[in-house]
Amino acid sequence: MKFTGVVCIAFLIVLVSALSPTTAVLEEKVACIPTELMSCIPALQIGSQPSAECCGKLNDQESCLCGYIQNPLFSQYVTSENAHKTLASCGIPYPTC
Numbered sequence: 001m002k003f004t005g006v007v008c009i010a011f012l013i014v015l016v017s018a019l020s021p022t023t024a025v026l027e028e029k030v031a032c033i034p035t036e037l038m039s040c041i042p043a044l045q046i047g048s049q050p051s052a053e054c055c056g057k058l059n060d061q062e063s064c065l066c067g068y069i070q071n072p073l074f075s076q077y078v079t080s081e082n083a084h085k086t087l088a089s090c091g092i093p094y095p096t097c
């Protein structure tokens with residue numbers, strides 16, 4: 001059941017990024033590509049320790065977090081308790097949008 005949930009989330013992320021490529025650029029010209037955060041799914045869903053790859057991608061997309069929070073498809077993952085823990089583990093402050 002958990003594997004099916006992860007697959008569904010991955011599919012949604014790919015679908016959304018394919019449908020809206022124009023959400024890719026923000027103020028600092030950082031590419032906001034949700035599919036690049038796939039390595040963070042275990043940490044965001046079950047609260048496991050984020051990988052170095054996950055932390056690197058979150059750091060790269062730190063300026064994108066407010067956009068993800070405002071997007072109904074992603075907000076539940078970025079505003080969850082696990083998201084707060086993941087960001088803290090990676091040394092990234094939770095954004096104030």
